[in-house]
Amino acid sequence: MYTEKVMDHFTNPRNVGEMENPDGVGEVGNAKCGDIMRIYLDIEGDIIKDVKFKTFGCGAAVATSSMVTEMVKGKTIDEAMVISNAAVAEALGGLPETKMHCSNLAADALHKAIGDYHDKQQKKE
Amino acid sequence: MRRVYLDHSATTPVDPEVAAIMMTYYTEKYGNPSSVHGFGRETKQALEQARNQVAELIGAASREITFTSGGTEADNLAILGTAEALRKKGKHIITSCIEHHAVLETCEYLEKNGFDLTVIPVDEEGIISVDEVRKAIRPDTILITVMHANNEVGSIQPIAEIGKLAKEHGIVFHVDAVQSLGKIPINVEEMNVDLLTVSGHKIYGPKGVGALYVRKGVRIVPLIHGGGQERKRRSGTENMPGIIGFGKACELAGQRMADDAKKQIKLRDKLMNGIVERIEYVKVNGPVGEKRLPNNVNVSIRYVEGESLLLSLDMLGIAASSGSACTSGSLDPSHVLLGMGLIHEIAHGSLRFSLGRQNTEEEIDYVLEQLPKIVERLRMMSPLYDQVIHSKQS
Amino acid sequence: MRRVYLDHSATTPVDPEVAAIMMTYYTEKYGNPSSVHGFGRETKQALEQARNQVAELIGAASREITFTSGGTEADNLAILGTAEALRKKGKHIITSCIEHHAVLETCEYLEKNGFDLTVIPVDEEGIISVDEVRKAIRPDTILITVMHANNEVGSIQPIAEIGKLAKEHGIVFHVDAVQSLGKIPINVEEMNVDLLTVSGHKIYGPKGVGALYVRKGVRIVPLIHGGGQERKRRSGTENMPGIIGFGKACELAGQRMADDAKKQIKLRDKLMNGIVERIEYVKVNGPVGEKRLPNNVNVSIRYVEGESLLLSLDMLGIAASSGSACTSGSLDPSHVLLGMGLIHEIAHGSLRFSLGRQNTEEEIDYVLEQLPKIVERLRMMSPLYDQVIHSKQS
Ligand SMILES: Cc1ncc(COP(=O)(O)O)c(C=O)c1O
Ligand SMILES: Cc1ncc(COP(=O)(O)O)c(C=O)c1O
Ligand code: FES
Ligand code: FES
Structure with missing residues (x-):
C-alpha cells in the first residue's frame, strides 16, 4: 500500500515534538477523516531554522507531516509557502489514490503556521 | 519475522484437511455436476453431500x-430476491x-429504487432492541433483515425473539450469520429464520463460496440468471471444489465449535483485560460475557489513530483490523461504532483483534507486551494527547 | 477403466501449475486484500498481478x-448492469x-420487465449475419450482446464487424467470450468490444471465478452490493485463490494457444472425418475450417438418441455431451441446433466432443473404434432405423 519511503517516515518520523515560544504555529484538522496536525516553526530572518510537528492520523498523515518538516528546514518562508500537497506526496514516492487527501494535512498546517508567523510579526510592528 | 494473525473475522486460513479435499476436485474429479x-456424476454426488453438511450445521x-459465491452474494440474493418477489x-x-x-x-x-427503509438503532453495546423492531413493523413490511452477530464488536443479537415477531406478522426474516456460523449454535427452526446467509472463508473454508438458506415455501427471485443450477435459484457452473471445501469446513466446525469457543473465550478475556490493565484511556466496545462472540476483542484507544496502530502492529508481525476512517475508502469511521454512540474521535482509534483456532496464549502475551509500547510512541506524537498531559500537569 | 475426457467445453481440469499456486493462497497467504x-498486502499485490494476466490475454x-464468480455472473453483470445504467x-x-x-x-x-428484445437468427452453420444485426438496430437500442464462439457447435462469430456497427451507432457491445478465450486470439480494441465475459474453468483454471472486461468510460450498475470491492463494481471478499489461479491460467493460455490450437485442430478433424467415414447418416453441425473452434466436434447421428449415446460412451469411459432434450431438464433439444434449422429428431441425436490439452491421437482412435459399435447397437433398437432399412430393402 505505502512506499518504503512512507513507511520509513512513519516508523522514524523526523522532527516530532513541540517548541517553546515558536514563531509560528499552525493546526489543521482534516475535515474529511477527522485527523489533526500541528506544526511549530522557529524562524530567523526569513529562514526556517527549526520545525516540529505533532500528528494524530493515519500512516500517510504521519509520513507527510514528517516529510514536510524535512522539506522546509533551512528554506525561506517564501520557498516554504509554495510547497504543495502534491509536492509532499511526490517526495514520499507517491501515495495511494485514497490517501491523497492526507497530504493536505501537512501542507495546510505548514501554510497556516507561516500565516501565524506573519500575523505575529504584524502585531509586533 | 514472527507473525501473529488476529484478523480471523476478516478471513481465515483454509483448514489443511479442507484444502486437501479441494485439491482432488481441482485436478482429478473435475467434472461438471450437470454432465x-x-x-x-462423481461431483454431483459430492455436491449433494456438501449441501447436507452445510444444512446440518444450521x-x-x-x-x-x-x-x-459468498456471503455478500447470499445477502444480496436474500434481500433483492425477496423485494422482487414481494414488491406487489x-x-x-x-x-x-x-x-x-x-x-x-x-x-x-432498494430505497433508491422505490422501497421504504427503516434502520433500527442499537444500544451502546451494539445490540438491537426487539421493541424497536416491533414498533417499526407496518402493514406493508415485507422483510426484516438483521445480523446474528456483528463483525466489528461481536455483539450477538436477539434473533429468536425477532424471528418470533416476524413470524407473528407474516414477514420474511433474513439473518446474516456470516460471523456466527461455527462460533455459536444456529438453528433456523428455533430461531424462526426464513433466509440465512453463511460464508466459507470465515470458518476455515475457501473464499468465493457461501450459501443462502431458503426456508421451504419461501419464494425469492434469482439474482443471476442462466443455466438454472441450484434449483433455478442461482445459475452458473457450480464452484465444486469451493462447495466441497465449504461443506467439509462446516462439518469440522460442527465438531469443534464447543472446544474452539472455550479456548477462544479464555484468550479473548485475557487480551481484553490485559489491554485495559496496561493502557490508560481505553474503552471496550461491545458487550461482555455471553452476548459477545467468543473470538472478538474490540477496544478504542484514545488519542491515537487506528491505521497508525495497525501499521505499527504490522511491523511487529501482528495482524489486526480497525474501525478507523483512515483504513477505509470512505472517510467515515466505522458505522457500527458510530451507531453505538461513539464520537468520531474515539471511533477513530479503535482496534479489533479476532481470534482463531491456531492462536496461542503466548501470542496474546506478545501482543500485550508490544501494544502498550506502540500506544506510548504514537501518543507522544499526538497533538490530542498533549492536551491531556498538560491539563493533568496544571 | 480407461477414461477419455472429451467434454472440455463443459469444464476443464485445473492445470497442476495453477493448482499449486492456488494451494499457497488457501493455506498460507490467506490474507484479505482489503486488510x-x-x-x-501480499494478496493485494497478487490480485493486481492476476488482473494484469487476464487483461493481457484480451x-x-x-x-x-x-x-x-464466473462467466454466468459476468454475463448477468454486463447485461443487467447496462440495462439499469441506460434504461432512461x-x-x-x-x-x-x-x-x-x-x-x-x-x-x-429483462424482456419480462419492460425491455424490448430482438433475437437474431443464425444460418445453418450457426453464424450470425451482420446484416441482420444492422437491420435490427433501432434508435432506442442500448445493447448488443452476442457470443464470440458457440459452446455447442464451435461457430466463430463476426465480432469485429458487429463491433464496428455498434460503435457507429453508439450502442454498448457485450461479447460472451467464455468459449473462445485461450483458444483463438481476442483483442477488445480490434474487435470494438465494450464488455467481454470470460471464465476460469474453461481454460484450465478454477471453477467459481470469471471476469468482465469493462471498457474505460462504459458505465454499468453493480449486480452485487456491499463492501465496494473491484472499484465498486462487484462487492464481496475477493476469491483470492480463484483469482490468482485464473490469472495464471490466462498466462499459460497465452503461451500455449498457438500450439494447443494446432494440435487440437488435427485431432478435431481426425475425429470428425473419422466419424463421417465410419458411420452412415451422420451430419456435421457447425462450420468447417477457420470458422470453427479448434477443439469442437459436433455431429448428429440419425436414428439414435443423444442420452443413450452418452451413457453408452460413458460405459466405455468416454465423456462427451449432447444437445439431446433427454440430458437437459427442459424437454426441448438444444436451442442452438434448432436455431440452426435442425429438426427436432436430428437435434435429438447430436453429440459434442470437445478436446483439451491432454487428449491424444490414441484416444481419438479409441473413440473411433467404439462409437460405430455403439451406434450400430442403438440403431438395432431403434424403430426409426427399422424404417430406413426396410425402405432401402424394398
Ligand atoms: C457480517 C458479514 N456479512 C457479510 C459478509 C460478506 O461475506 P463475504 O466476505 O463472503 O462476501 C461479511 C464478511 O466480509 C460479514 O462479516
Ligand atoms: C458460452 C458460455 N457462456 C457462459 C458460460 C457460463 O460460464 P460459467 O460456467 O463460468 O458460469 C458458459 C459455460 O458454461 C459458456 O459456454
Ligand atoms: S489523514 Fe486520515 S486518512 Fe489519512
Ligand atoms: S425419452 Fe426420456 S427424456 Fe427423452
Whole structure:
C-alpha cells in the first residue's frame, strides 16, 4: 500500500515534538477523516531554522507531516509557502489514490503556521 | 519475522484437511455436476453431500441450501430476491444500523429504487432492541433483515425473539450469520429464520463460496440468471471444489465449535483485560460475557489513530483490523461504532483483534507486551494527547 | 477403466501449475486484500498481478478487468448492469438465438420487465449475419450482446464487424467470450468490444471465478452490493485463490494457444472425418475450417438418441455431451441446433466432443473404434432405423 519511503517516515518520523515560544504555529484538522496536525516553526530572518510537528492520523498523515518538516528546514518562508500537497506526496514516492487527501494535512498546517508567523510579526510592528 | 494473525473475522486460513479435499476436485474429479457422464456424476454426488453438511450445521434440510459465491452474494440474493418477489405485497423493509455493507448497501439500493427503509438503532453495546423492531413493523413490511452477530464488536443479537415477531406478522426474516456460523449454535427452526446467509472463508473454508438458506415455501427471485443450477435459484457452473471445501469446513466446525469457543473465550478475556490493565484511556466496545462472540476483542484507544496502530502492529508481525476512517475508502469511521454512540474521535482509534483456532496464549502475551509500547510512541506524537498531559500537569 | 475426457467445453481440469499456486493462497497467504497488514498486502499485490494476466490475454488494460464468480455472473453483470445504467436512454436489446443460457435467460428476464428484445437468427452453420444485426438496430437500442464462439457447435462469430456497427451507432457491445478465450486470439480494441465475459474453468483454471472486461468510460450498475470491492463494481471478499489461479491460467493460455490450437485442430478433424467415414447418416453441425473452434466436434447421428449415446460412451469411459432434450431438464433439444434449422429428431441425436490439452491421437482412435459399435447397437433398437432399412430393402 505505502512506499518504503512512507513507511520509513512513519516508523522514524523526523522532527516530532513541540517548541517553546515558536514563531509560528499552525493546526489543521482534516475535515474529511477527522485527523489533526500541528506544526511549530522557529524562524530567523526569513529562514526556517527549526520545525516540529505533532500528528494524530493515519500512516500517510504521519509520513507527510514528517516529510514536510524535512522539506522546509533551512528554506525561506517564501520557498516554504509554495510547497504543495502534491509536492509532499511526490517526495514520499507517491501515495495511494485514497490517501491523497492526507497530504493536505501537512501542507495546510505548514501554510497556516507561516500565516501565524506573519500575523505575529504584524502585531509586533 | 514472527507473525501473529488476529484478523480471523476478516478471513481465515483454509483448514489443511479442507484444502486437501479441494485439491482432488481441482485436478482429478473435475467434472461438471450437470454432465451425464461419470466425471459429472462423481461431483454431483459430492455436491449433494456438501449441501447436507452445510444444512446440518444450521438445522436445515439439504434442499433448503442454495450455494452462492459468498456471503455478500447470499445477502444480496436474500434481500433483492425477496423485494422482487414481494414488491406487489409491500415496499417496506426493516434493518439495523450495524449491518454489514452487504446488507446495508443492498437495502439502500432498494430505497433508491422505490422501497421504504427503516434502520433500527442499537444500544451502546451494539445490540438491537426487539421493541424497536416491533414498533417499526407496518402493514406493508415485507422483510426484516438483521445480523446474528456483528463483525466489528461481536455483539450477538436477539434473533429468536425477532424471528418470533416476524413470524407473528407474516414477514420474511433474513439473518446474516456470516460471523456466527461455527462460533455459536444456529438453528433456523428455533430461531424462526426464513433466509440465512453463511460464508466459507470465515470458518476455515475457501473464499468465493457461501450459501443462502431458503426456508421451504419461501419464494425469492434469482439474482443471476442462466443455466438454472441450484434449483433455478442461482445459475452458473457450480464452484465444486469451493462447495466441497465449504461443506467439509462446516462439518469440522460442527465438531469443534464447543472446544474452539472455550479456548477462544479464555484468550479473548485475557487480551481484553490485559489491554485495559496496561493502557490508560481505553474503552471496550461491545458487550461482555455471553452476548459477545467468543473470538472478538474490540477496544478504542484514545488519542491515537487506528491505521497508525495497525501499521505499527504490522511491523511487529501482528495482524489486526480497525474501525478507523483512515483504513477505509470512505472517510467515515466505522458505522457500527458510530451507531453505538461513539464520537468520531474515539471511533477513530479503535482496534479489533479476532481470534482463531491456531492462536496461542503466548501470542496474546506478545501482543500485550508490544501494544502498550506502540500506544506510548504514537501518543507522544499526538497533538490530542498533549492536551491531556498538560491539563493533568496544571 | 480407461477414461477419455472429451467434454472440455463443459469444464476443464485445473492445470497442476495453477493448482499449486492456488494451494499457497488457501493455506498460507490467506490474507484479505482489503486488510492493512502484511497478510493483506501480499494478496493485494497478487490480485493486481492476476488482473494484469487476464487483461493481457484480451488486449485490455488492468483497470478494465472486474473479477466475478464466473462467466454466468459476468454475463448477468454486463447485461443487467447496462440495462439499469441506460434504461432512461432506451429499452431495446439485441441478441442472437444461439447464446448461452446465461445471456438468453438474462435478456428474457429483462424482456419480462419492460425491455424490448430482438433475437437474431443464425444460418445453418450457426453464424450470425451482420446484416441482420444492422437491420435490427433501432434508435432506442442500448445493447448488443452476442457470443464470440458457440459452446455447442464451435461457430466463430463476426465480432469485429458487429463491433464496428455498434460503435457507429453508439450502442454498448457485450461479447460472451467464455468459449473462445485461450483458444483463438481476442483483442477488445480490434474487435470494438465494450464488455467481454470470460471464465476460469474453461481454460484450465478454477471453477467459481470469471471476469468482465469493462471498457474505460462504459458505465454499468453493480449486480452485487456491499463492501465496494473491484472499484465498486462487484462487492464481496475477493476469491483470492480463484483469482490468482485464473490469472495464471490466462498466462499459460497465452503461451500455449498457438500450439494447443494446432494440435487440437488435427485431432478435431481426425475425429470428425473419422466419424463421417465410419458411420452412415451422420451430419456435421457447425462450420468447417477457420470458422470453427479448434477443439469442437459436433455431429448428429440419425436414428439414435443423444442420452443413450452418452451413457453408452460413458460405459466405455468416454465423456462427451449432447444437445439431446433427454440430458437437459427442459424437454426441448438444444436451442442452438434448432436455431440452426435442425429438426427436432436430428437435434435429438447430436453429440459434442470437445478436446483439451491432454487428449491424444490414441484416444481419438479409441473413440473411433467404439462409437460405430455403439451406434450400430442403438440403431438395432431403434424403430426409426427399422424404417430406413426396410425402405432401402424394398
Ligand atoms: C457480517 C458479514 N456479512 C457479510 C459478509 C460478506 O461475506 P463475504 O466476505 O463472503 O462476501 C461479511 C464478511 O466480509 C460479514 O462479516
Ligand atoms: C458460452 C458460455 N457462456 C457462459 C458460460 C457460463 O460460464 P460459467 O460456467 O463460468 O458460469 C458458459 C459455460 O458454461 C459458456 O459456454
Ligand atoms: S489523514 Fe486520515 S486518512 Fe489519512
Ligand atoms: S425419452 Fe426420456 S427424456 Fe427423452
